[in-house]
Each structure stands twice: as C-alpha cells, then as structure tokens.
Amino acid sequence: xxxxxxxxxxxxxxxxxxxxxxxxxxxxxxxxxxxxxxxxxxxxxxxxxxxxxxxxxxxxxxxxxxxxxxxxxxxxxxxxxxxxxxxxxxxxxxxxxxxxxxxxxxxxxxxxxxxxxxxxxxxxxxxxxxxxxxxxxxxxxxxxxxxxxxxxxxxxxxxxxxxxxxxxxxxxxxxxxxxxxxxxxxxxxxxxxxxxxxxxxxxxxxxxxxxxxxxxxxxxxxxxxxx
Amino acid sequence: xxxxxxxxxxxxxxxxxxxxxxxxxxxxxxxxxxxxxxxxxxxxxxxxxxxxxxxxxxxxxxxxxxxxxxxxxxxxxxxxxxxxxxxxxxxxxxxxxxxxxxxxxxxxxxxxxxxxxxxxxxxxxxxxxxxxxxxxxxxxxxxxxxxxxxxxxxxxxxxxxxxxxxxxxxxxxxxxxxxxxxxxxxxxxxxxxxxxxxxxxxxxxxxxxxxxxxxxxxx
Numbered sequence: 001x002x003x004x005x006x007x008x009x010x011x012x013x014x015x016x017x018x019x020x021x022x023x024x025x026x027x028x029x030x031x032x033x034x035x036x037x038x039x040x041x042x043x044x045x046x047x048x049x050x051x052x053x054x055x056x057x058x059x060x061x062x063x064x065x066x067x068x069x070x071x072x073x074x075x076x077x078x079x080x081x082x083x084x085x086x087x088x089x090x091x092x093x094x095x096x097x098x099x100x101x102x103x104x105x106x107x108x109x110x111x112x113x114x115x116x117x118x119x120x121x122x123x124x125x126x127x128x129x130x131x132x133x134x135x136x137x138x139x140x141x142x143x144x145x146x147x148x149x150x151x152x153x154x155x156x157x158x159x160x161x162x163x164x165x166x167x168x169x170x171x172x173x174x175x176x177x178x179x180x181x182x183x184x185x186x187x188x189x190x191x192x193x194x195x196x197x198x199x200x201x202x203x204x205x206x207x208x209x210x211x212x213x214x215x216x217x218x219x220x221x222x223x224x225x226x227x
Numbered sequence: 228x229x230x231x232x233x234x235x236x237x238x239x240x241x242x243x244x245x246x247x248x249x250x251x252x253x254x255x256x257x258x259x260x261x262x263x264x265x266x267x268x269x270x271x272x273x274x275x276x277x278x279x280x281x282x283x284x285x286x287x288x289x290x291x292x293x294x295x296x297x298x299x300x301x302x303x304x305x306x307x308x309x310x311x312x313x314x315x316x317x318x319x320x321x322x323x324x325x326x327x328x329x330x331x332x333x334x335x336x337x338x339x340x341x342x343x344x345x346x347x348x349x350x351x352x353x354x355x356x357x358x359x360x361x362x363x364x365x366x367x368x369x370x371x372x373x374x375x376x377x378x379x380x381x382x383x384x385x386x387x388x389x390x391x392x393x394x395x396x397x398x399x400x401x402x403x404x405x406x407x408x409x410x411x412x413x414x415x416x417x418x419x420x421x422x423x424x425x426x427x428x429x430x431x432x433x434x435x436x437x438x439x440x441x442x443x444x445x446x
Contacts, residue, residue, distance in 0.1 A: 149373065156369060161360035169354060173347040174373050177380035184387070201387070209380055216376055223292045224369050 007092035011100025015074070016107060025073045026111060033066035033116045037123070055126035056186035060142070060179055062116055063109070067146055068168050070108055071154040074101070079158050094222040102151045109143050126190050134199050135189055141206035142182040145213060146175050152217040156224045181206045236422055243415040250408040257405065263327040268408055270320040272416035274342065277313035278378075280306045280420055281345055284352070285375025288368035297435065298428070300364055303371055305427035307352045309420055314346035341381045348374035 019025055037058055044054035078084035087097055117139065121128040128135050153170050157163040172179075185202030188195040247268070257264035284306025291299035321339060322332040333339070348370065355367045 156366045160363055162358050166355055170351045170370055173344050174377055176344050177384040180384040220369050224365055
C-alpha cells in the first residue's frame with residue numbers, strides 16, 4: 001500500500017511540476033473555458049438577462065469542454081517524447097499510474113474551476129455560494145466522475161489515430177449522467193427557492209457514479225494499456 | 228450445429244417477417260390511438276432487441292478485455308453493429324409515432340434520450356474500431372464495457388430529468404387482440420438478431436483469418 005501511494009505521488013508530482021513550470025495547459029484551458037462561456041452567453045442571454053437555468057448549463061458545458069481539452073493536452077505531452085511508454089515500462093502498478101494521472105488532471109481542473117465558477121456566478125447573477133457546501137460537493141463529485149472516465153479514455157487513445165476527435169465522441173455519451181446531474185443539481189440550487197433535497201439526490205447519484213466508474217477504470221486500465 | 232440449422236432458421240425468420248404485416252393488419256385498432264399504434268409492433272421489439280444486442284456486445288467486450296479470447300471480440304463487434312442498426316430503426320419509427328401521438332417529432336423524454344445515448348455509445352465503438360488504427364479493438368471493448376455499465380445511470384438520471392414516454396408496464400397489460408401480433412414480432416426480431424450476430428461473428432472470424440494469412444504471406 002505504501003509503495004502504491006508513493007508511486008501515485010511520484011506520477012502526480014511529475015505532472016504538477018511540469019505544469020507549474022510552463023503553466024501551458026492551465027492558461028489555455030482557462031481561456032478556452034471563458035471562450036465557451038462567452039459563446040454560450042450569446043445563445044442564452046435575452047435583453048441582458050440570462051434565461052432560466054442558463055448559468056448551470058453554461059457552467060457545466062464549459063467544464064466538460066475545457067476538461068476534454070485539458071485531458072487531450074495532458075496526454076499529448078506524454079506522447080510527444082514517448083514518455084508514456086517509459087511510464088508503462090517503469091516497475092509500478094498500472095492502477096498507481098492511472099491514479100497518479102487522474103490526480104494530476106483533477107488538480108488542474110480544480111484550479112481552472114476555482115477561476116471559472118466565480119466568474120460564471122458573477123456574469124450570470126447566479127447565487128452559487130448560498131449553499132456553498134452542496135455546490136462544492138456537486139462540482140467535486142462531477143469533476144471526479146468526468147476526469148475518471150476521461151483519464152482512462154485519453155490514456156488509451158494516446159496510440160490511436162484521430163484521437164483528438166475520438167475523445168469527445170467517446171467521452172460525452174458515457175459522461176451524460178455527470179452532465180445531467182451537474183446541470184440539474186446546480187440548477188436546483190440556483191432557482192429562487194433552492195430545492196435542497198433535489199440537489200442532494202443528484203449529489204448522491206454523482207457519488208455512486210464515481211464509485212462505479214473509478215473502480216471500473218482501475219480494473220480496465222491494465223488490460224487496455226498492455227500492448 | 229449452426230451451419231446445419233442456419234438456412235432453415237433464415238427461412239423461418241424471413242417467413243415470420245413476411246407474415247407479420249398481415250398479423251398486424253388483422254389486429255384490432257387500439258382504442259385511443261387507432262392506426263398509429265400499429266408502429267408499436269416493430270418499434271418496441273426493435274428497442275428490446277437493441278438493448279439485448281448492446282448487452283451481448285458489452286459482455287463479449289468485457290470477456291475479451293480480461294481474457295483476450297478472440298471469439299469474445301467477434302461477439303462484441305457483431306452485437307455493437309446490430310445495436311446500431313436496430314437503434315436506427317427505433318430512432319426512426321419513434322419520431323414517426325411521436326409526431327401523431329405527441330404532436331412533435333422528438334421529445335427529450337427518458338426512454339428516447341437513453342436510447343439515443345446508447346446508440347451514440349455504440350456508434351463511438353464502431354468509429355473507434357474503424358478509424359482508431361491498430362489495437363483499437365481492445366480500446367473499443369473498454370468503450371462497450373463502460374457503455375453497458377452506464378445504462379442504469381443514464382436511465383435514472385434522464386428519468387428524474389423528464390418523463391413522458393409510455394411506461395414499459397403497457398406491455399403486460401396489452402389487450403388480448405394486440406398481444407398475439409406483438410409477441411410474434413418480438414420473436415421475429417429476436418430470431419433475426421441472433422442469426423445476424425452469429426453470421427457477423429463468423430464473418431469477423433474469416434476476416435481475421437484472412438488478415439493473418441496476408442501477414443504470413445508477406446513475410
């Protein structure tokens with residue numbers, strides 16, 4: 001167990017170190033998320049006011065789109081110098097490698113959300129912090145579910161052709177429950193009379209989704225990544 | 228076994244599909260919907276067999292992923308292709324009925340949405356196999372496995388999100404005259420689906436053997 005955690009930490013630390021030195025994925029992803037918010041604002045704002053539930057939808061679309069971009073970039077980096085092969089050859093468990101990459105991606109997405117969520121709240125007059133704990137739970141569980149499936153798919157697509165377009169084609173249908181739960185849960189919190197039981201039900205589903213799909217990903221990472 | 232019974236079963240399936248329209252014509256009109264209800268005899272069996280084909284593909288893919296048995300992969304492809312074709316039938320016949328019954332072509336209701344999502348997952352599976360390059364059979368197997376695990380989540384979340392579609396409980400409560408043609412069509416779809424999966428898996432086997440021969444002759 002100790003060796004496993006150490007391997008996880010080494011992989012995560014490597015990714016975070018590269019990212020803190022260049023900040024490439026962080027900055028490009030933040031601005032891509034903002035570009036998404038801007039484009040969708042033109043579709044869902046009438047006479048200066050957002051239509052009902054627009055803030056929740058736009059927030060989660062921005063997270064899903066920019067998350068896909070970040071996933072693709074994070075593994076493109078591993079592909080260019082064949083470093084993924086080096087990681088696979090190293091004497092660590094495959095699941096440790098998966099968890100390490102997942103934590104790196106999660107750290108990145110959390111950093112992006114820390115900027116994008118308050119901005120969306122501000123721009124769409126959405127009271128996202130009235131029930132901060134539930135909102136954080138939805139964001140955390142949703143991001144984990146999305147990243148758990150995304151990390152597995154992005155890793156396995158590294159060697160595939162047309163991977164840039166294949167990643168969203170595979171990822172979005174599978175993460176539909178995350179998107180629905182995220183959007184509906186957030187919308188339940190944002191409506192004038194916050195519907196707390198509803199938000200809790202969506203949060204519970206997200207946690208359940210996370211448990212099932214992290215387990216499944218840990219389980220399939222080894223056969224999928226073995227040549 | 229398959230080789231001997233196959234031609235006979237094909238004839239049976241063809242005869243059943245040829246006879247089905249007459250049975251559907253003879254069935255009494257449903258009291259509130261009238262003629263449009265008749266599409267239900269193909270729509271529902273196609274939907275049922277689509278989910279069955281998807282399940283077969285998911286199980287085949289899981290077995291392939293963890294045991295590397297080539298036959299499991301062939302079952303995976305065959306199931307996925309059939310799920311896409313049957314899904315297309317469901318997604319075309321559904322709106323035709325919805326236009327008359329609900330007044331709109333498409334409604335984002337749970338069963339419609341989950342069928343659409345499932346159909347997209349198996350399209351992704353086929354796209355990945357077709358354009359993913361070498362080794363993509365394994366990757367596609369992971370997609371099918373995740374797609375299968377996803378069904379309850381998609382279903383539950385879309386169900387809470389909205390509800391409009393007739394419930395599955397209409398099937399056991401069908402009036403007597405409608406029940407016969409309905410189950411006849413279900414059996415016809417099940418038969419043709421089983422045959423198609425078997426013949427497609429066999430075709431995939433030949434294709435793989437041919438590939439192996441090409442590789443061997445090139446060396």
